[in-house]
Every structure is written in structure tokens, then in C-alpha cells.
Amino acid sequence: ACHGNDAATVFNEVKDMDDAIKVAYEFYKKHPKETLIVVTADHETGGIVLGTGKYALNLKALQYQKHSADGLSRRISELRKSKGNKVTWEDMKEFLGEEMGFWKQFPISWEQEKKLRDEFEQSFVRNKVVFAESMYSKSEPMAARAKEVMDQISMVGWVSGGHSAGYVPVFAIGAGSQLFGEKIDNTEIPKRIAKAAGYK
Numbered sequence: 001a002c003h004g005n006d007a008a009t010v011f012n013e014v015k016d017m018d019d020a021i022k023v024a025y026e027f028y029k030k031h032p033k034e035t036l037i038v039v040t041a042d043h044e045t046g047g048i049v050l051g052t053g054k055y056a057l058n059l060k061a062l063q064y065q066k067h068s069a070d071g072l073s074r075r076i077s078e079l080r081k082s083k084g085n086k087v088t089w090e091d092m093k094e095f096l097g098e099e100m101g102f103w104k105q106f107p108i109s110w111e112q113e114k115k116l117r118d119e120f121e122q123s124f125v126r127n128k129v130v131f132a133e134s135m136y137s138k139s140e141p142m143a144a145r146a147k148e149v150m151d152q153i154s155m156v157g158w159v160s161g162g163h164s165a166g167y168v169p170v171f172a173i174g175a176g177s178q179l180f181g182e183k184i185d186n187t188e189i190p191k192r193i194a195k196a197a198g199y200k
Contacts, residue, residue, distance in 0.1 A: 002045035003161050004069045004139070004147075004161065005151070006068055006069040006147060007048070007150065007154055008063075008068075008150065008154075009068040010048070011059065017039075021037070021039060025173075028174050032175070036172065036174040036193065036196050037174055038172045038180060040169065040170040040186070040189060041168040042168075043168065043186070044164045044166035044167070045163050046158050046162075047159025047164045048159075049156065049157035052152075052156065052157040053155075054155065057155050058153055058155050059154055061105075061106055062150065062154050063101075065099070065100050065101070066100075069143055070139065072099055072140075072146060073138075073143040076095070076140040076142050076143055077140060080124075085124075085127070089117065092116075092120050096146055099146075100149075108149060108153065112152060112153070115148065119144075119145040120142065123140070124142075167183070168186075175196060176195070176197070179195060179196055180192060
């Protein structure tokens with residue numbers, strides 16, 4: 001999700017991860033002397049920025065994005081096919097209202113609507129479709145513009161679509177967790193897990 005700069009999907013994946021960690025933690029509470037939980041990432045991706053120029057966030061807007069950016073792209077392609085490539089701007093507004101919450105759940109600015117309308121004219125009226133590419137996927141350009149508008153509304157920014165040099169935290173609890181209490185290279189983590197498990 002971070003490669004695609006898809007904030008709503010990132011937050012949903014973090015919630016899913018949190019749910020998984022809760023299950024592991026419940027197991028740990030029953031077996032604290034023989035359980036080690038290590039939570040980390042191999043690297044940071046995208047250089048996500050919370051707050052884009054103001055001391056504010058509007059993360060609640062992200063809840064109205066029903067699908068990942070890739071899922072939204074597929075749905076837009078399906079809309080094209082279902083309408084025989086004759087999608088109207090009103091069709092698209094209705095679609096984006098349902099899929100992203102635009103106009104229905106919160107207003108969007110004139111500039112944001114213009115960004116969407118310009119892409120609609122390019123992709124649907126002139127049929128000049130230039131797919132937006134991230135490291136792992138291609139997206140309908142309208143999906144890419146909708147995601148950009150959602151970023152503006154939620155006040156989430158991105159530095160890149162690739163890996164960054166940002167540090168990632170390492171959280172550990174349980175047997176051997178003291179081995180993870182400092183800044184370490186990510187390649188060292190499996191070695192320390194093995195050490196905690198008694199391997200040499």
C-alpha cells in the first residue's frame with residue numbers, strides 16, 4: 001500500500017496487523033516464559049507524512065474509501081466496460097461518491113473537483129488513458145487522481161513510492177526481548193531471534 005501511496009489501505013493494514021498482534025499477545029500472556037513477540041518491518045516505504053502544511057489531520061475521511069487503490073482501479077475498469085466506454089461525468093461523480101465518499105460524505109474543493117474532472121476528460125472523453133505505475137501495480141488514472149484528492153482531504157503526504165532511509169521501530173516482548181533494545185540493522189533481527197530461541 002505504501003508503494004502505491006494509498007493511505008486508506010495503509011491504515012487498514014495497520015489495523016489488521018494490530019488485530020494479529022493482539023492474538024499473539026494473548027498467547028504470550030498464557031506462555032510468557034517461552035514466547036517472544038517481535039514486531040518490526042524490513043524498511044520504511046513512501047515516506048508518509050501526517051499533516052501537510054497545517055497542524056491538522058482528517059484521517060476520518062479515509063474510512064469512506066471502500067477499496068484499495070488497486071481495487072478502485074479495477075472497479076473503474078469495470079465501470080468502463082459496463083457502460084460500453086460511454087461513462088458520463090455524472091456516472092463518475094456517483095461512482096466516486098460511493099467508492100470514496102466525495103460529495104456524499106464530505107465536500108471537495110473546486111480545485112479537487114477540477115483535478116478529477118480534468119482526468120475524466122482525458123481518460124473518458126478523449127480516451128487517452130495513461131496508467132499510473134507504482135513499483136508493483138498499474139492503476140487507472142482516475143483512481144490515481146481520486147487517491148491524490150483523498151490524500152489532500154485527509155492531509156496525508158508522501159515523499160516517494162519507493163523505500164526510504166527512515167528508521168523503523170522494533171518492538172519486542174517476552175523471552176529474549178532484551179536483545180532488541182537498541183538500534184540494530186534489520187539483518188541482525190533473525191540472528192537475535194535465533195539466539196533467543198537457543199540456537200547458536
